[in-house]
Amino acid sequence: MDYEVTKSDAEWKxxxxxxxxxxxxxxxxxRAWTGELLDEGRSGVYTCGxxxxxxxxxxxxxxxxxxxxxxxxxxxxxAVELIEDRSLGVVRTEVRCAACGSHLGHVFDDGFGTxxxxxxxxxxxxxxFTPVE
Numbered sequence: 001m002d003y004e005v006t007k008s009d010a011e012w013k014x015x016x017x018x019x020x021x022x023x024x025x026x027x028x029x030x031r032a033w034t035g036e037l038l039d040e041g042r043s044g045v046y047t048c049g050x051x052x053x054x055x056x057x058x059x060x061x062x063x064x065x066x067x068x069x070x071x072x073x074x075x076x077x078x079a080v081e082l083i084e085d086r087s088l089g090v091v092r093t094e095v096r097c098a099a100c101g102s103h104l105g106h107v108f109d110d111g112f113g114t115x116x117x118x119x120x121x122x123x124x125x126x127x128x129f130t131p132v133e
Contacts (some may be wrong), residue, residue, distance in 0.1 A: 001081060005051040005100035016050065023123045024050045024102040027087075027094070032067025035124020040069070044131040052128060053099035055079050062114060068105065068121045072114035080120075082107065095120060102126065 007015075012025050022028040037046070046056040046069075056071045064070035074080045078098055085094040085106065095104045104126045111119035 001101065003099060003101045005053075007100075012050070020049055020125055023125050024048075024104075027103040029105075030068075030123045030125050035068060037069045037124040037127055037129055038067070040129055042129075042131045043133070044129055045075075046071075046122075047128045047130065048097040048100060048102055048104070049126045049128050050102040051097060051100040053079065053097055055097065055104070055127070056120070056122075062111070064111065064119050064121070066119070066121055069124055069127065070111070071120040071122065072111050072116045072118050074120065080104070095122070 013021055016024060023030060043058045045054055045058070047054050054075050057075055060071045060073050062070055062072060081096040081098045081101070083094045083096060085092045093107045095107050096102060097104060105120065105122040108119045108121060109117055111117050
């Protein structure tokens with residue numbers, strides 16, 4: 001896929017911390033219950049940690065009990081890219097930023113009690129948060 005934001009690997013490494021780079025560009029996963037945005041409860045907007053594209057609104061965030069920030073939908077379907085992921089020997093759906101291709105997390109269909117039934121399980125380190133009043 002062609003992305004609106006494209007940078008060389010060296011540029012990404014220069015702009016991101018080693019931890020951010022590992023998750024956003026290397027598809028690593030931060031440890032559960034460690035992310036700064038897990039318990040964020042203020043109203044606001046969640047953007048891509050690499051390119052600042054708008055991804056989620058606080059009104060769609062819910063406590064799924066999984067240890068990572070969870071949302072039941074993105075701001076627009078085209079804001080995220082969904083890709084089949086077989087990396088762990090099971091089929092999952094990876095979620096990437098549609099603007100830059102950075103790894104955000106995975107989406108699962110176990111968001112019981114939400115309007116969509118989806119649980120976008122995102123790495124805190126892959127997101128920025130901007131509060132709104």
